[in-house]
Amino acid sequence: MSDISIEALPPVGMIALRGEMGSLGRAVEAVTDCAPPEQRMSTRSGDVTVMWMAPDEMLIVCDHGAAGALAQKLTAQLSDVFATVVEVSDARQVFDLTGADVEALLSKLMPVDFDRLGATEVRRTRMAQVPAALWRHSGGYHVMCFRSVAGYAMRLMEDARPVGG
Amino acid sequence: MSRRLKTGGRLIDRDRPVEFTFDGKALRGYAGDTLASALLANGQRVMGRSFKYHRPRSVVAAGPEEPNALMEIGTGARFEPNQRATVQPLWEGLSARSQNAWPSLAFDVGRVNDLASRFLPAGFYYKTFMAPRPAWKHVFEPFIRKAAGLGSAPTEADADRYEFKYAFCDTLVVGGGIAGLTAALAAMRAGERVILVESRATLGGRAATDGAEIDGKAAEDWIKNAVEALEKSESVTLVARCEGSGVYDHGYVICTEDLTGFKADKSGPRERVWRIRAGRVIAATGAIERPLSFAGNDIPGVMLASAVRDYLLDYGVSPGERTVIVTNNDDAYRTAKALLEAGLRVPAILDVRPEVNSPIVRDIKDLGVKVHMGRGIARVHGNDAVTGVSVCLQAGDGAVMQEIRCDAVAMSGGWSPVVHLWSHCGGKLLWDAERAMFRPDPARPPTGADGEGFVKTAGAASGALTTAEVLADAAETVGGDAPSTAVVEEAPIRPVWVMPEGAGPKLRAKMWLDYQNDVKVSDVRLAAQEGFESVEHAKRYTTLGMATDQGKLSNINGLAVLADRLDRTIPEVGTTTFRPPYTPTTIGALAGEARGETFQPLRRTPMHDWAETHGAYWEPVGHWRRAYCFPRAGESHADAVSREVKNTREHLGMLDASTLGKLLVRGPDAGRFLDMLYTNMMSTLKPGRCRYGLMCDENGFLIDDGVVARIDEQTWLCHTTTGGADRIHGWMEDWLQCEWWDWKVHVVNLTEQFAQIAVVGPNARRVLEKLGGMDVSAEALPFMAWADGTLGGVDVRLYRISFSGELSYEIAVPASRGAALWSALMEAGADFDVMPYGTEALHIMRAEKGFIMIGDETDGTVVPQDLGLDWAISKKKDDYLGKRGQMRSEFHKPDRWKLVGLETLDGTALEDGAYAIGEGTNANGQTVVQGRVTSTYHSPTLDRGIAMGLVARGPERMGEVIRFTRIGQEPQEARIVSPVFFDPEGEKANV
Amino acid sequence: MLLLTCPNCGLTVEETELAPGGEAHLTRFGPASGDAEFEAYLFLRDNAKGVHFERWCHAYGCGKWFLAARDTATLQVFGTYSAQTKEPPAEILESIAKGRAT
Incomplete structure (x- = not known):
């Protein structure tokens, strides 16, 4: 898992x-x-x-x-x-994703070419059907979306966890 | 009779038996089997019945092109019809059912159709349309519905999940045969990012089965080395069980990966749709063998020669004991060789070519096989199984020269490159007469964003047939050296479209072109005769090449027959259009993650959880959920709404208004900008004050409304409707970026930043005073004013605005404080009989006051003047968005439908959307209408039905009684009145 | 599905990250205009088979509008450019001339 x-x-x-x-x-x-x-x-x-x-x-x-x-x-x-x-501190929700191969999870939801993502780049894109942004940090990625869809975003990412390694 | 051989089968593992069922019968196969190979191994040759005539059918192919062996796989929520047994891997416990055969595969009542086949010719369905209507309704439709059709539809929701995978590469190779591997290796060596997808579980393609020597190694070893090299590379992604489904614009390719369809363990997503952006696409998709058209070519036991070889060598399964081979090319001789090596008998090879002397033909003759040149099959004997063939001269009319007893026939009509991926985005084909095939025309590729070709083909997909040609083509396509291999001489193919050449109508009526749709040579000829000359028309008329296999086997043979009948050349007739997907794709896979809770985004306000725990009955408003009402135990929704309205009007109500759009508009030109966007004047609004405003599109139609507050000299806060927040934000940015880009204005969407709470009713001021922190008196904060301050220790912005006609405040607070403030207000409000109210009470209270609602009173055809909102349209401004549109004569006609209130005579409510009935009928005999209801409610305050509506000359007709439609009942009578039903003087809000 | 480069943030993104905005380089006609001008502004579009100048918004990205020159039949993209311009810039016209010639 x-x-x-x-x-x-x-x-x-x-x-x-x-x-x-x-x-x-x-x-x-x-x-x-x-x-x-x-x-x-x-x-x-x-x-x-x-x-x-x-x-x-x-x-x-x-x-x-x-x-x-x-x-x-x-x-x-x-x-x-x-x-x-x-x-605008209350307008958005930030998620912290850490662990092995976070990119494999995010690449199920976002049309982002992770090989071409700069070390300090903030990629604004969509996550499934909502606007989102992401950027790297030392242990993984931060993902940001609007506050009202935080529950939707969380569920998307939970469902997209890679199965079977 | 088909059976498993004692030895052989490079893909199966004889140490791992797998139990499965077919039509309820328990059977056993091996790991690595397909359902088709396992059925053949169990002697189960008949696997289904045909679509129209219900003829017994067996498998003819060993790959995705299979038209006959369609099965219903699985049960319950994992039931799936129309699965091809040839590509369905066997797994422990798999249950398969045959289709189209009621009551059983062995005894099928639909078979009577076969006997009546001369009454079911090409275009049969269309011809029934010309019969009198009752005949269609009572005779044809019930008959067709019962008799036709493929598998049954699932009855339960799909239990599985699916997922997408976005991927990017320089080169995408589709197909993992030796051509695809050569191409991928070359791209890898050039330093590219490579993805290679292969639809089967193993790589290597035909070369692994047929054998060859590559770079001095056996093909199997060369393939193993190539795969290892690719797997080792960081820049290469290899995906097996993944089919290239479709190629789309600008290098976008959809590939579908099977994740659990091949195994008993169904946990995890079932399929993964790869959404790949590729710099270039190499279609190394191989070729498909064509059947030959001879009478009885659909009888179980007649198979493609290559499929016979596949079953023998890959699965250790023999389709028959005595196999007659009929061919027009050298490749089928490989099947003879494989059969002989397996110890099976080949009574004869019928080769339509008059004389051939290539090495493989010589080899087979040397083994003692009888090879009859210039011969073909006059007809196949047997019903549910082949019992023999009649031999004739290919050049003749079918006069029988000899009968040969056999239980299988292996046929080869030559090979057609799989050009689908090349063609999806417009790659053109050329007819290669020498090879008798349509192959990609390298000069006319599909072009991408840069105008250059972005799809290339490699190997057999290009038309290359021998190992040497395939490798050379693949290397040339990608750039690189071709692996070395011996050049084997082959004799040319001789195209044969009908066998024998001079076959009469009786034989032609038993020559199947499209097995799945039961289209025969005679049908295509009839279509041509009846004027369906275009290949696309002939396809629809005869159904040739339709349904799940899309004519992978039948297209070329069919259009050749059409060309012959029309006396045209094959390229003149051309092919039908190749459209994605290559094989049928699961709908769930295309939906990806958008299922169940994540079907759509669900937006929650900061007070969502409070409402949830307090029994909110939700309604969707765009992607938001808003509380419609808060029913108490035993209360109907209507009762709850009524209670909420009354309590708010008499005491105190609270509404979650957080979903309203909140757009900050700021800058030196902000006033000028808002004067252009709103119909009324916003630049003259004083800081600290609010004004209601309307926005129109350039047509003049009303698109949004809301209260605008002026914050300071350069700053305004514009409230929009719930649905308008993102739309109006986009609308503002569009005008600022694309039309008035030199205006100094910034727009910031603060909708998500703030929670907003409406505190409404006679006790509204008292509850705010109880929380304390700022002066909320009528003097300090008059109607349509706002102020910043604190309430109960929380920083707030307080607007004194009302959408209910009551004393009312809206409190904006940063979202993270919303729930706390809401709870504090509920607690403080307990002394003042506070109750939360939902959107329905909101709607009723605004209707009682005659306030319009965007989307109820407006529908994209209504100008503000229709709604009596002239007072909110500035006469002083030279221009605003929509002003020019509103100047058009249509909007100034005296009989425009205009807003009025409507009161039924009997006090009941009008129906939503009911029409006002006018005088007489129009030219089409329809009742003339003179208006319609836009909002209608039972008013708890007035205890009667109230409505708003648009009525021709309405405001001039006060007091007049008109009639409104009611579905299934007599019309209702209603009196035209003012739309303001409650507190017309506005005394309640003015305290 | 198209792939376009947003000149505002430099990203090349797929169509799902963009919102289309129809024909570019329209001239707005307001209250002083005649019926014919207003009709042309509001309703009449070239709907070209061939070179088309069109508006796109990088809606799921930087939020900015840009313009694209694209062949509606072959989907060749001749270039994208700033929305703050009344007519296609010279380099875009050059790219079109070059692209159409080949």
């Missing part, structure tokens, strides 16, 4: 940033010490990860309790440009 563990993580802090990438990058670097991420990639400093989501969008992932203060600092930093900072 599969030894893959699937854990629904407690809420993490999330902040959506919209605006011109240069301005966002400078503000993020100043406030979080994270380098501006390249297209589709993520950067990390301490407990804060910054993800490239779209050509005018980043997502900051941090401690749930730290998001409010961080959002305020970013808002202040971006006050003189056209940018939007919104705390």
